[in-house]
Amino acid sequence: MDIHTRFAPSPTGRLHLGHAFSALQAHDFARAHGGRFTLRIEDIDGTRSRPEHVAAILTDLDWLGLRWDEPPVFQSQRLPRYQAALDRLRALGLLYPCFCTRADIAASLSAPHGPDGPLYPGTCRSLVAPDLARPHSWRLDMAAAAARTGPLTWHDAHAGTIAADPLAHGDVILARKDAPASYHLAVTVDDAAQGITHVVRGADLFAATHVHRLLQALLGLPTPDYRHHALLTGPDGTRLAKRHGAPTLESLRLVGEDGRALADKLRKGEVPVGFAAIQA
Template identity: 70%
Template sequence: MSGGPAVVTRFAPSPTGRLHLGHALSAVRAHDLARGGGGRFLLRIEDIDGTRSRPEHVETILRDLGWLGLAWDELSFQSERLDLYTAAQGQLADLLYPCFCTRAEIAASLSAPHGPAPVYPGTCRHLSPADRRARMGQPHSWRIDMARAVERAGPLTWHDAYAGEVIADPLAQGDVILARKDAPASYHLAVTVDDAAQGVSDVVRGVDLFDATHVHRLLQALLGLPTPRYHHHPLIVGADGQRLAKRHGAPALAAMREGGADGHALSDALRRNMLPAGFRLGEA
């Protein structure tokens, strides 16, 4: 690729478990997009989940990527970037409100299922200023008033390599959390701030994060940040059609590596969308 700025991509795993084939697919695609564009491939460890992140998983991630034959140009840790998240939260302060609801309370308040991530019904948005002040000593998250945020930002779009031009619909995601009780920033806020700060031009990730991009596009507009190009690829699924996940016991790359498998051969196979027996690509 020539005639334009170099491509910058990133692979951003959380050290909360071992990487699996789905992670390998994203890492290979992000790596190859950067290398094919004469650019840079960044490795960012998203380690601000203090209750689940483990140092030993970081070491395993590095070994797995090396085994796959992937070399990164920069290694960073979200835990070293907390001041950036605090500053961004400050910029959005007038759109945020404290939420004291537990997951169980939110689930109980919904009259019908809303999929794996229920849309928050806005319970704490309606608390009076006096009620909020009285409860600030209780554990709480910070949510964005999505209706007000969308009104401020106006109509937005973003481009995906698979879906084309997409009209942003962050309202459908509800009043998402931007700072959690147990972490200084939510995924939505941290990834948006980090991608801009690191000059990421192209975001390569699974289609399971497609809906999150509506929120990220809104935050970019509110914070005055650039919008990268997006490449949401199909997920690897098992024989049962279910996507691979750490919590479901997906086969770990470390186990394949320790069992003597050839990591470079696996990367080459993933480049051709060839998967081990029992796995296939799901719908885009």
């Protein structure tokens, strides 16, 4: 098999040590098997993506000594692919418009909880003649979709064969009010279109794979192997994340840290004092 992995950051902030760890995992797996490594910039969030963050990503990865085998791919240039996938799902009768806000869902006493918090209670699922001139998202009718595909499985290098449970996620959004595609849809379409054979990403995205496996079946796309790796946590035990103000690679670079030396330490499982690697 021609191994092909990818690192797919969003240019909504600076990269941190957790990103470095994940990029190295994907890069090194490909290199160890004589395969290809791709950089994909997931920049379809028009309200948060910034060109300066794209430039910083390229600089940070170069500082770590990472190289990719083809020019970076930008999701903002692939919108027709996502629209085609949405059109196909809509033709199958599996999408419906949703006008609810997060506050509406949080206020609903009937909203059960799933892996990512409150599930959508289905408020808009049976609307008659919805007004599509109003801002709306498009949701997947999860029960109808799961019934169409039947039981599905996927494989993780650490957890083995997993029975897909997309119903636990409820009616997920596939096209947002402010973006042409959700993470779930875009990443599934792109991994297939780019021929990604092994998805190497953090264990925090393990649960999302249940949804991705369903979308692959609905759209007739191949299923890659998955390798969900450990996550880095900070001194307070919290997973490193942009929203938590994790120390950036840029800040380390500016104080004179050697990026390649840092990369070699991360490869050996050596993390800076106060940090740790955990399997979510």
